[in-house]
Amino acid sequence: MNNLIDIKSMTLDELTDFIVDNKFPKFRAKQVYGWLNKNISSFEEMSNISSDLRNFLKTSCYISVASIAKKLVSSYDNTVKYLFEFNDGECVESVVMSYKHGYSICISTQVGCKMGCTFCATGKSGFSRSLTPSEMLNQIETAQNDLNVRISNIVLMGMGEPLDNFDNVVKFLKLVSSDNGLNIGMRHITLSTCGLVPQIYDLANLHLGITLSVSLHAPNDQIRKKTMPIARKYSIEELLKACRDYFKITGRRVTFEYSMISGVNDSDANAKELANRLKGMGCHVNLIPVNTVEDTGYIKSNIKRQQRFIEILAEKNIAATVRRTLGSDINASCGQLRRNHAKEGGN
Numbered sequence: 001m002n003n004l005i006d007i008k009s010m011t012l013d014e015l016t017d018f019i020v021d022n023k024f025p026k027f028r029a030k031q032v033y034g035w036l037n038k039n040i041s042s043f044e045e046m047s048n049i050s051s052d053l054r055n056f057l058k059t060s061c062y063i064s065v066a067s068i069a070k071k072l073v074s075s076y077d078n079t080v081k082y083l084f085e086f087n088d089g090e091c092v093e094s095v096v097m098s099y100k101h102g103y104s105i106c107i108s109t110q111v112g113c114k115m116g117c118t119f120c121a122t123g124k125s126g127f128s129r130s131l132t133p134s135e136m137l138n139q140i141e142t143a144q145n146d147l148n149v150r151i152s153n154i155v156l157m158g159m160g161e162p163l164d165n166f167d168n169v170v171k172f173l174k175l176v177s178s179d180n181g182l183n184i185g186m187r188h189i190t191l192s193t194c195g196l197v198p199q200i201y202d203l204a205n206l207h208l209g210i211t212l213s214v215s216l217h218a219p220n221d222q223i224r225k226k227t228m229p230i231a232r233k234y235s236i237e238e239l240l241k242a243c244r245d246y247f248k249i250t251g252r253r254v255t256f257e258y259s260m261i262s263g264v265n266d267s268d269a270n271a272k273e274l275a276n277r278l279k280g281m282g283c284h285v286n287l288i289p290v291n292t293v294e295d296t297g298y299i300k301s302n303i304k305r306q307q308r309f310i311e312i313l314a315e316k317n318i319a320a321t322v323r324r325t326l327g328s329d330i331n332a333s334c335g336q337l338r339r340n341h342a343k344e345g346g347n
């Protein structure tokens with residue numbers, strides 16, 4: 001944004017230093033921070049801030065926003081899907097789901113994705129840019145304000161690969177869990193990755209206390225390479241070692257995502273091989289019948305296949321559940337809404 005500073009990506013400490021360094025009184029920092037947390041879009045709205053400071057902020061900073069470009073509400077289960085538009089016109093998707101224990105939001109971390117998984121609508125639409133910390137925060141704030149609810153859980157499972165935007169994601173995690181901000185605890189946050197091994201170690205060493213979820217989607221490299229290009233860079237052995245080490249370093253077990261694709265990764269032999277690989281990890285496997293994305297030719301595994309897969313894993317003491325598909329009438333799988341919006345002539 002024309003060399004302007006992204007003020008909403010600053011922590012309160014950073015903002016305080018910035019304000020003091022520019023010869024404004026220190027107490028103003030908390031006031032400005034308070035306004036930024038109110039989801040405002042211009043410095044004019046900061047009514048109790050001196051015009052000197054407002055003018056200074058206007059010439060040196062910008063306030064990032066996520067405005068609602070589209071909103072779909074599922075008639076089945078009240079799942080809400082948003083297409084948010086940022087200051088530069090780029091769009092991402094977020095989904096708000098309501099559970100017995102509260103509201104959960106699935107947010108995006110990038111506009112598009114570089115990883116190119118063959119079953120994924122986001123992967124198919126290419127990569128535009130990574131999101132700033134404030135843009136991740138704004139997805140939650142705008143959704144909360146729009147729905148008038150408090151969101152208690154966050155999953156980083158929307159568009160993009162969070163570990164390919166490592167520094168901004170870590171900064172976002174610090175901002176969102178801060179008691180000066182939305183104050184959502186790290187234990188209520190899950191990050192999903194397609195398996196960038198070095199960054200899994202970097203994340204472990206930060207001891208943040210979040211849950212790590214790894215998208216495995218195959219029991220071996222041969223099948224994984226067919227659907228996930230990242231498998232050509234890191235073998236399943238290396239990836240699972242990183243997951244074991246993540247547990248050793250952080251004390252938190254990794255969960256696995258496994259999209260079941262008919263005839264690709266859902267045979268009895270695939271289940272047995274997966275069980276052997278995961279033996280002794282005490283992990284949980286989330287099975288997701290693959291959502292059909294146009295042009296992929298993939299079909300979801302039928303219910304009988306899903307049940308048999310679970311049985312085989314259970315025989316080997318691996319806990320697995322089929323993830324409830326929420327918002328199935330509103331394209332709730334990531335990347336589909338933006339893809340359709342782009343086809344209609346939007347971003």
Ligand code: SAH
Binds near residue numbers: 289
């Ligand atoms: N890039 C990260 C997080 C975003 S994708 C990752 O890949 O983990 C979030 C989850 O949705 C991943 O487990 C991904 O594999 C899964 N996913 C993507 N497209 C899907 C589809 N068409 N059907 C089912 N799951 C899908």
Ligand code: SF4
Binds near residue numbers: 124158159161
């Ligand atoms: Fe990217 Fe995740 Fe989609 Fe793969 S599944 S293309 S890593 S968003």
